[in-house]
Amino acid sequence: MAACTWSAYANANYPNKSIRFIVPYAAGGSTDTTARLIAKGLGDQLGQTIVVENRVGAGGTIGQDAVSKAAADGYTLLFSAAGPLTVTPHAYSSLPYDPKTAFTPIKLVAQAPLVLVANPELNLKSVQDLVTRAKDKPGVVSYASFGVGSAAHLAGELFKSLTGVDVMHVPYKGSAPGLIDVIGGQVDVMFDVVVSALPHVQAGKLVPLAITLSTRSQLMPDVPTMQEAGINGFEAGTWFGLLGPQGLPDSVVTQLSSAMDKVLADEKIQEALIAQGADVAQGTPDDFAKFFLAEYEKWGKVAKIAGLQSQ
Known part of the structure; x- marks a missing residue:
């Protein structure tokens, strides 16, 4: 009972210390740049410092493994992209975590064609x-x-x-x-x-x-989408998302998701993402969870066709 009471108290007072964003790519790339942009905005909303930590290697799986093994308390989060989450896992015969269940989706942040x-x-x-x-x-x-x-x-x-x-x-x-x-x-x-x-x-x-996405790029508004060009069913690109370890409490997920809604509504954040060729995404944590699983299955099939070698 005491443990449950303390857990409820800790969740009610979340966050009361700094938060880590683990990024599975090196500093300077698009995922890292986007993570730092979002970390600043989210930190302002939550009233806490968010520290971005780059954990690189093995196609992003090293950083993601670290988050999968972190405490599910909301203080270690994963800011990752489509590749490490839904493509790279299909190139490995085994991983130290199950990509489909190791994380709690919080917010789909942006999509880039x-x-x-x-x-x-x-x-x-x-x-x-x-x-x-x-x-x-x-x-x-x-x-x-x-x-x-x-x-x-x-x-x-x-x-x-x-x-x-x-x-x-x-x-x-x-x-x-x-x-x-x-x-x-x-x-x-x-x-x-x-x-x-x-x-x-x-x-x-x-x-x-x-x-390659279903809507035109704001940076290239005159260029048609693949579907407009006659290739039905073609949707590809990359996206960025915020996730936590498996078992992240619903109250923490809700708080982070609500704060992220405010971050992504900021015009300066939107302009910065557009300048990187990305568009702000919409949706709830459940929407992100469904999107993530659909992407995982889709690219698994394409990876099989492509003959990606298991490592």
């Missing part, structure tokens, strides 16, 4: 032009990605499965070298994050063919 870009010398005006060329020359058309198992790789595999084309995957260690080779003509097309591709599009070095 990719953009399909092509070398201008290919003279492609639309996605259908690309499909036609790929069907005329099976295995000849190539697409770059920023790594095996990355969002860009899986977007390419989803494109192949929905259109029936045979295109060659050329992985790179990051976005920049892939873009350089598409611009140089060594590779034909690439799925890349909007903010990375945008300067090259504006300079006329790349041709944008489609946005």
Whole structure:
């Protein structure tokens, strides 16, 4: 009884000390940048300092494992992205945690599309032009990605499965070298994050063919979505979410979710996310939980088609 009373008291007084955001990526990347932006806003709402801690390695699983083993008291939270949560787990034969049950979803923070870009010398005006060329020359058309198992790789595999084309995957260690080779003509097309591709599009070095989410990008409003371009069922990209360890008390989840609603309603936060090529997400913790499981199953199927090797 005493333990239950103390637990209820602790939850009622949450938070009464600093909170950790564990980010499974290195400092400086989009996940880390977004986490620090949200941490400042959430800390202001809760009246506590939120410290961002980068735990990198093994495709994000090291940081996520640390959160899965943390106390479910709301003082250690996970700020992660689509890749480590719903793609990378399918590349491992075993993990020290169950990706589907190890975490308590709190808030889907933002979603960011990719953009399909092509070398201008290919003279492609639309996605259908690309499909036609790929069907005329099976295995000849190539697409770059920023790594095996990355969002860009899986977007390419989803494109192949929905259109029936045979295109060659050329992985790179990051976005920049892939873009350089598409611009140089060594590779034909690439799925890349909007903010990375945008300067090259504006300079006329790349041709944008489609946005990979169901709504157009505010940074590229004239570029159609994949569905508008005739590829039904195509939805890919990345997203950012806030989660806690399994068993996080409902009262803590509710408090954090309500505070996050206020953070995400802030115009300055919204403008900062848009500048990163992302749009603020909407929904409850339950909505996020359903979305997460659907994404996990979806990308598991695509990863199987792609033949990701278990490690």
